Amino acid sequence: MPSTPEATMGAVLGDVLGFAAAVAVSPLPIIAVILILATPRGRLNGVLFTVGWILGLAVLGAVMLAIASPAHASVHKHPATWVGALKLALGLFLVVFGARLWHRRPRDPSEARLPKWMSAIDGLTPVKIFALGVALAALNAKNAPLTIAAGAAIGSAGLPVGQQIGALAVFVVVATLGLLAPLGVFLLGGERARTTLGDWKDWAAQHNVAVMAVLFLVLGLKLLGDGVSVLTS
Template sequence: MFLDLTLIGLVTTLEPVPIVVFILLLAGERGLFQGLVFTLAWLASIVAVLALTVGLTGGKPLLPHSSPSTAAIAVKLAVGVGLIFVGERKRRRRHRSPDTHRTPAWMARLETASAWTVAGISVIVQPMALVAAGAAVVTEAHVSSLSSYLLLFYFCVLSTASLLTMELWSAFAPERAGHLLHGLRTWIERHQDQAIIVLSLLLGLWLVGKSIDQLVT
């Protein structure tokens, strides 16, 4: 379970679109505040999903080969298949045409967005399918000991690590962070498709393989 949550958390925190949105927020006059709102809304969404999952299961692992257990595995399988589809589709499109990403018009208005709008955008751009996959993994755990709660905390922090890093960096070294984050944004916009292809295919294949193995054993 640790490896599953680690892979899902890494892909969640490295998703290109939320990172670009976050960098744009930090570039505004109220950058640190808006970045904090975005981060807290992002983290709150993950915590809410995990809390709901633990509440529904009572903190006990689902019985193997039961209907709820099969449903949880099906969720992971569906997310894996979806990721493979997205990655392969991006790969084929990229061969037909080069990356020509432009910043959408709504992103240009982020600097003046209200706190509620920023929080809503955070939830919208968050890869909830990955969070759902993480929740499906949690249904296999016995959540009662300190180590199990630390594992959930680890997943939450790892899934938010990129945002926390950029927020803290901007707070303690604003000039250097601003320069380097601008370069990071430019790099992501040039290589967004490649990043999505690699992240989607790797995690998708892992989830599909693991889910099929659980279904047949």
């Protein structure tokens, strides 16, 4: 019996939520928004950074939907061969990148160092803060492959256009939770917010590489399996 649209939608959401969660817990954007919130215009800059992040995810995901839409990437509800090849390539990239990160992780977390560009956040204008949010979402080598994989999974599943947009919206919202949490603490947490956010920043900075390495290895292996399944079915 063919699956109903609802069952198909549920299966697609189950497929992409893992990618969204991985993007959401990516430590570098969380550290970046915490540093941005500590700038003189922290409230404005934090909101602009988050809006830029949302826009970056949505645009990159929408591009993948246009490329991998049912008319171009699915035949009788089955993903086209190139979709399987894309998943295979993304999976291989994530596994190799994850293994490289794990090998290069600091043996002592206290020795971890933040990227040099983060030291310049205090001097960025609101426009540049917004652009930074877009770049970390859509152009970052750690997040872009996950968003591309999610867009390809949604676009190649044979869903109606409305459900594709809904699935992408769910992905973007879940992928943004990692930024919304510190933003919410800053806006609602009062005097204790800076201490709480400082503790979060320190933990994320120390464990950034190890967290991303494990996520990439797990999701890369999943994508490899999905790609092989599409290419051999």
